[in-house]
Amino acid sequence: MRAIVIAVFAAAVLAGDANAQEMTGAQMFRQNWTSAETASDGLGPIFNEASCHACHWFGGGARIRVRPDGEVAGAGVLLRHTFVDGTGDPHYGVQLQNKAVDGVAAEGVADLSALQVAGGLTRFLASVRFASGPGRTAGITMSLRAAPALDSTALVARVSNAAIIKGADSQDKNKNGISGRVHLLQVPGERPKIGRFNWKATAPRVEDQVANALWFDMGLTSTAHRAPQGECTSRQEDCLNAAGSQSPDLAPDFTDNEIAALADHVRSLVAPPTVPDQPQSFADAGCNSCHTPYMETEDGGSVALYSNLLLHDMGEGLTSYGGEGSARPTEWRTTPLVGFRGQLPDHRYLHDGRAANIDEAIRWHGGEAQRSRDAYMALSASEKLKLTSFVLALMSSMPVPPQGE
Template sequence: MLQIQKRQNYNLKLFKTILIKSLVVSFATGLFAVNGLGKDLSSEKNKSLLLKPIAGLSDEEYDKFILGKSFFRIPWVEAPSATTARDGLGPLFNANTCASCHPSNGRGTLYNSKGDFSRSLIPKLSLENNKKDENILKTKGLIPDPIYGVQIALNANHGVKFEAKTDITYTEKKITFPDGEIDTILKPNYALKELQYGPLHKDSVLTFRIAPTLNGLGLLSDISNEDILKNEDEFDKNKDGISGRANYVYSPITKKTELGKYSWKATTTSIIHQTADAANNDMGLTTTYYPDENCTKQQEACNKAPKARDALDITDMRLEAMSFYLKKRKTYTIDKNTTTYKDGIKIFKQIGCNKCHIESFETKSGIKITPFTDMLLHDMGEGLADGRNEFKATRSEWRTPPLWGLALHKKINGKNPRLLHDGRARDFQEAILWHGGEAQSIKEAFMNLEKEKRKKLLKFLEEV
């Protein structure tokens, strides 16, 4: 009897332990539900967060995720090579992996560990548009430089010359706030050095783009076009000074003109489109949608370089796996239960930042997200104008960049992110001070805040 009683007591204790643990799990799950977190979203500041798959993938989906991840992270090599699954790099390229520009799937850095400009910073080229080039404009959205194309390649395979190297200098500009505070912003002076194929065309426009964070791409792709377009106000009918508009671009996937959603000027239509475009321009990899090597007619050695064994470097199946990987990763989002969020979002809305950096959307799958973007084009004024037209985006128009995910940058790279399209801003205050055009009044409202409120807003932005 004594042994039976002991066994019953043990079973009772075991049941209580299991019950308590179950309640804790249920409570935690409930908390996540309240916070809008779960299998897709996390507010955990972990440098590996954006590498993790969402929960609930089937075995088949997980295999596809891992396949896509491998083609995203494992280096590509020059052909011919025994590594036939990874040959085809170049002949002209900037990096040999996607992860080189997007460390841990985050935002790129301006400088590398040696203090040189990193591979995440890409020189872009184009000529002024004219009516003679309407067919090119319809599919490419811009006119390439006749010698160097649309993008400068910083590296090349054996026997082929790289195109040029980055050479940016900065001019300091003092900004004085109404309360007497003085800040210094950096104006970049774009240039190239060591041009290997002669000078640029006399009408070439040079600009630079830093690789954006890949945080939340899958959730952004699940926002309906209707929800994006309902925020359009091209002619500022509501007279609030904000006139966001959509970019419509050619998709090599569908062979149609579609809503542009990704890149700095919203010039790609889907994650597959963006991935194939970057693979071709950044690594010289061919796909069904970009089947030609990344060489201009004048670059003979590039055109004669050895080819990979297969006709396409990235097959449709592999490209689809890469897209699947980018869609099915965890997404960082700010914890709305903190004092930093509650104080910051009030000021954010008070001065009108949320007119372009829209806080919330609900995806077609019913997930509530806070990316802080409207995914539309806005005229940001002459200070940020880069002279480059892309499809309908003018020289001074930029897609509102999503703010979420920047809070992970320091965890990933050990330094604060360099902000704006070319990394000129060393912190959020500098980025705000560069805002002009439609955002001029919002910048002025920020500058007129009392200093304590400015600090709270900046702290909030660091946590987004």
Template structure:
């Protein structure tokens, strides 16, 4: 009997200790749980790669019958175009005026360009768009009469360049409520060595940095109705955010279409985006853009070209397929508790009003892109970002203060791929924190909420964004 009571007391003590142990385990259990599939930013297209080549991988689920187009497009994207006539007839015809000899000049390793490290540097990935007051026949920007729609700082050997860009920076100090300060840099742009003399005061200039190429086909596959459902012109929900769609000219259909691509959503399709870059950035003609970038007073018919058009339709399509099917890298650290806490704070600050996390793609001519659950963190709409980020240059329905919400997927790998962390439309922000602190306009309330977080909470938000 005595043995029985000793054993009973031992069992009771063991039970109590076990209960206390379970209670302790519960209190130390993870507070946040990742969503199922949260790491698959590009749905079934997603690749698990964190190397310097993370932005250059083929979509995981792409049908093998498109492999050839992808690799032909990759070659066209990366190889330099040369001056015509040349023995390499498939790659000749650059210029006569241009900013780069290849797509990869501005999108190195399919990644993001940057502002020049010093004045006079070429081939960095930043260009200057130009226009004058008024609109063209389709409601788009009216090109500057002498220099056209963008300043081209390179030319073929028998022509002078249009000019160059000089950038100076002034500092702006932002102080958090807890006393920590961050120094931002505000760029000022001057056009130098202008071939046709000074540009008049009414010319509008807009610096633009080339973006990473990942997931573009998936963005194209988001149904138009899904994008338009997030338009809130009158801010009916009262959150201070009123997204707007851009309506732009589609050359192929000869009609107005929803804008999706470019810093102001001024291109309706990847086809037109790619063809426009070939023409504007490299001086390569296509069936969509058949005219050379010809300087005033120069007869372009007398300048050798690479054919009419200079990029054949099949090669243009291969480049578009390549751009459409570059895979989105998977998230890193998506189950980390600090990252998941940052995700909740990102929502608390209402950043998701514009950077919408998740979409379902619809139909697309490339089967691999259709019906995918993707997490791009964008709404593809225009938002007023405040006077300090304004370029004061309208672009179809986009005002001088409005910019398209930048997709955030892949943002944490830019440093690995491109060896810099410069962000925003002109690369002025040197990291994610600076980019947030430049937000104004419709994003002012979210910025203020971020600034009022504790330093630990702000770091969690940054860890979350850099995990994307």
């Protein structure tokens, strides 16, 4: 088994001067940002990629290739390193930034390899080659996150808070073995917010995640994240020095209007899905207890989503080792199943992309979904194929966004 670096296959470069004020959301999404051209300090000092597009290729998600010998290459996979309680590494913070602007050392590079486990399933192993700092801290756990395709994001945004709360059954009062709960995000000085985006439902609004992405993944500031040093910690002196001349009072790199334009672009990627006929086995196997076909929207309508947007304990096989917000290591948000990701090249499934196809994704289900997984395993080969074909059709129920310039 050999491991290689997570490499970017390619990145689209936009010609011309970058000035966020004059760009549309689509252009900002594709733009390769640099350290000099924006209002505050621009890209970095440390970052993962210079554009949204590098990880969310034309609005899709991570592109991952696993070779027969276990080599994993891809774009759009992040490494989080935290203690079990979710606090970040004291030197490197919660996310490994593998790139840096000139004169600043990157944190390190994660080498990924695929490990065959029981039943022909594959899990990914990450080992980090640190490029700066003290190296691995005792007690720090590592967990991968694949960039999700942004194909259900606009639909998730429309669901009402009331509908999410209504689906929760954290005490399992109906005794079906499933105890989904709302991810309540604590915001100092404010009422808790309901998380709905990301693999652990850690962001309440598209705008929040856009600002998170700019800051954590690219080191770009906004009103939500003003610190020009981005995710570098107080122990990373070269990073602090590089950002140090920038006053936090300077206008942020992105105004609220620019964040809104980026969020509008993300929401524009989605066309109404054409939902195929649902086979009886989907309900019989209990998939619909979590992958709820329809959710009520803020305006009183409904959207086909195939998710309740709740957190579920998915068992030790799917642990992230560290928590996020109040989500425990084994808890994940039910992934919406509608979209266009089923048609994307090099797309893989589950939070770290370990599943090559839908059958593998189902076979990783454990914890609250164990019963459902077992019901799937008990189906005949042709019934299994009918069910996975249905899910693939759901995930191909929207047209792929245009790939032109």
